[in-house]
Amino acid sequence: MGSNLYSIGLSGLQSSNARINTTGQNTANVDTEGYSRQRTDTVSSPGASGVLVRDTARLVDNFVSAQIRSDTSEFSYYDTFHSMMTASDSLLSEDSVALTGYLDKTFNALQAANDDPTSSSLRQLAHASLSNLVGQYKTLSNLVTRQEDLVGEQLSSSLTEINAITSKISDLNKKIMREEGQSISPANELRDQQEQLAKELSEFVTARTQFDDKGLMTVSLANGQPLVMDQSAPELKVVENAMDPKSIQLAVNFGDHDVVVKTDDLGGSVGGLLDYHAEFSVYADRTLGQHAISITDAMNTQNAKGLDANGQFGKDLLSLGEIAIHTKAESQKKLADISVRVSAGESAKVTKDTYELSKTDENRFTIKRFDINGRSTGPEILYDPVNMTADKDGYVKLDELGLDIKVSALNTITVDDVFRFTPTEGAAANLSMRAKNGDDLALSAPVGVSTHSDNLSEAKISLSSVNNTRADASAFSSDGSLYPNAPHSIYFTSPNSYVVRDVAGSDIATVNNALEYSNLLEQAGLADKAGFDVSLSSNPQIGDEFSMSTELVGPSDNFNGLALMNLQSAPLVEGKDSLTKSFAGLIANVGTKTAEIAGHAASSEVIMNDSANRRDRLSAVSLDEEAVNLLKYQQSYSASAQVVTAARTTFETLLGIMR
Structure with missing residues (x-):
């Protein structure tokens, strides 16, 4: 009986001591980041021989841990993306940076030059404004390039951190294998460190963790590309893409070869940087x-x-x-x-x-x-x-x-x-x-027109368009004059019929039954060959004649200058938008994307914090709970000591009876 009491009391002492040690370990690590609360489990010993200490386990939920990593990765992705987009949005929305003001100044200066084409100072002002516009395109381009450089710098730093983390996880696998191979106790603290490192890795990329048949952690990207394999960690790096040098291409290096990584849904800050780029x-x-x-x-x-x-x-x-x-x-x-x-x-x-x-x-x-x-x-x-x-x-x-x-x-x-x-x-x-x-600003028309003074009608001729001045494909020769066989005059044989004549007065085209008096050369089938066209202001009379010649261009002519001015509102970009509207679309796109990412960043932070709270409810150390446990285990230890004392007294009494 005494022997049995000794065994029961001793096992109780050992059990209470183990639990007190576990409680002390928990209390000491209350502020240790990534530490998981531990619990020592016991089972009843067969044959009424007391209690057996089974093991000391970490209180963790692998599903919750995986969810924390996923939520951390998502928040880090949106937080990084939002930070970069906010900076770009602020820069592009600055009035001093926006193209709109420079475009307005350029075309306003062109308008001033059109008001007096003979003014060298106004022409020079228009040239300077256009030069400033070109400079602003370069400034904006440099702004984008600087943002690209910033992405490259942050990406390089992130990859260095990633490779350092995966190396540490790999090293911990070696230590865990060695420590657990020499003891029946699990390497709880080392596994906590691995979990914390995996969480830190999730800030950079979406990391998937698994455990192999040896209980060692393996880590891979969301697409399955391995980052930690058993006791080795390949290097993640940027590799050049010869087909697209401006793109950012990642690869996992296995020593003698690289495997290109798909960057879709990479997650984390690295994914945010790549998607921002x-x-x-x-x-x-x-x-x-x-x-x-x-x-x-x-x-x-x-x-x-x-x-x-x-x-x-x-x-x-x-x-x-x-x-x-x-x-x-x-x-x-x-x-x-x-x-x-x-x-x-x-x-x-x-x-x-x-x-x-x-x-x-x-x-x-x-x-x-x-x-x-x-x-x-x-x-x-x-x-x-x-x-x-x-x-x-x-x-x-x-x-x-x-x-x-x-x-x-x-x-x-x-x-x-x-x-x-x-x-x-x-x-x-x-x-x-x-x-x-x-x-160098070509403000004047290349050809002039005149209405003969003896015409019977009030119709006036005007130049309606100039489409081409190439010597090999128009009526204009290389010296600027009209070819002799080009249209030089138009003579009306009736109010709705006319002939087009060359410089010698020979007919080169005839039009009958004209219903309108705009684009007369087009109606005669000569507009494309001539490279220009003319129109009348009203109905002509029989015998009316109109002339076209490069010698009729006045020194203050601004026909082409006005056409240059009209480019401000013309649908130049993809045939749909003006320059101003297209740039406004870029600003709106950046602003909309920034606002969208801001919303995702805020919501993902709430979700991440909720997952962290779920983890803390199970795995975080509560000093109140540990204080209660310590008191309970101290009392258990004292009670077990009393059992040992009772066993000794009983044994001594039995010995006394035997004497």
Whole structure:
């Protein structure tokens, strides 16, 4: 009996001591981040021999822990995204930065120059305003570039942290395996550290954790790409994408090879940075580039339709850089054989898409289009340089795209070669002034008109449009005069019939039964060939005659200057929006996205905190509860000591009886 009491009392002492130690461990770690409250479990010993200490376990719910990691990742994603978008929204919405004011100043200065085309000072002011507008496009482009650089810096820092965390988790796997292999007790503190590290990792990416058959933690990205495998941790890094150098491509390095990571739904701050880069940086850069292409093409095309201060046909006012073409490493040498440019007067067809050029057979190519998100847009375009008509420089015009493409040395390019280019990418940064001064502004019309003084009617002739001044495709010769066989006069043979005559007075076209008196050369089928057209203010009479000549242009003529002015409200961007409206759309898009992300950030923080509270209710240390437990285990320890004392007294009494 005494022996049995000794055994019961001793087991009680051991049990109470173990529980007191556990309570002390909990109390000591009340402020330790990531610490999970522990509990020592006991079972009754068979044969009324007291109690057995089973083990000391962490009080954790793996489902709740996984939910915390998921919610932490989501909040970190939106918080990072929102922080970057807020900064960009604040910068773009500044009046001193917005393009709207610069566009207004430029066209107001053009208006002033139109009021007095002979004023050199007003012309120079218009030139300076246009130069300032070009500078602002560069400023905005640099702003976007700085944001991209900031993304790169933060991403580099984040990847360093990620690799450090995964290495620590891997090292803890080794320690856990060693410690639990030498003891029957679980390595609770080490596993707590792993859980905390996994939570910290979730701030950067969405991390999925599992435990292998050895009980060791493995970690992978949401798409299944491993970050921690047993006792090793491959490196996550940025790798260059030769086909798209401006994109950010991640890969997991396994020592001798890299495996590219899909960045869709990457989560965490890294996912936020990547999505910000795609949804703001890339979008803003291409939008500004589309702007730059639109205004450059429109102003250059229009300026070429007039005469500058020196009486010469207008030259380019603005200039764009070359469109960059990218390909894989083994095809780099072939880039010199390919060039792309925006078709003159076709900028409205240029989108923000990326184009992929690849060879299909001996001489033909196809062009695929992809939007900012990499989705295919529209059918493939055929490019057949052998059977398509090229211009004198070797470029083939693709009407569907608004682009000219030239591929020389066709035999060097194979079906394995793929080339990509994005016309709008970096276009704003490469925009520059071509005009040297205000005299280069072609404000005057290239041809004048006159109404003969002896006409019977009150009808007056006016120049209605100028569409083309190229010497090889219009009535204008290279020296600025009209060709002899071009339309020089219009003579009405009746109130609704007329003939168009050349410089010698010979008829070159006849129109009968004219119902209206606008665009007379178009009605005669000569407008496209002439490159200009004329209209009358009212009904003519038989015998009325009207003349057209480059010598009739007055020094204060501003016909083309007004056309340049009208570009301010013209639908230049994709043929839908004006420059001002398009930029306002960019600002609105950024503001809307910022507000949307702000809402997600606020709600995800609430959800994350709720998950943390659920975890704390189970796993966090409560000092009140531990105080009660300590008192209970102290009393249990004292009671067990009394059992041992009673056993000793009983044993001594039995010995006394035996004597």
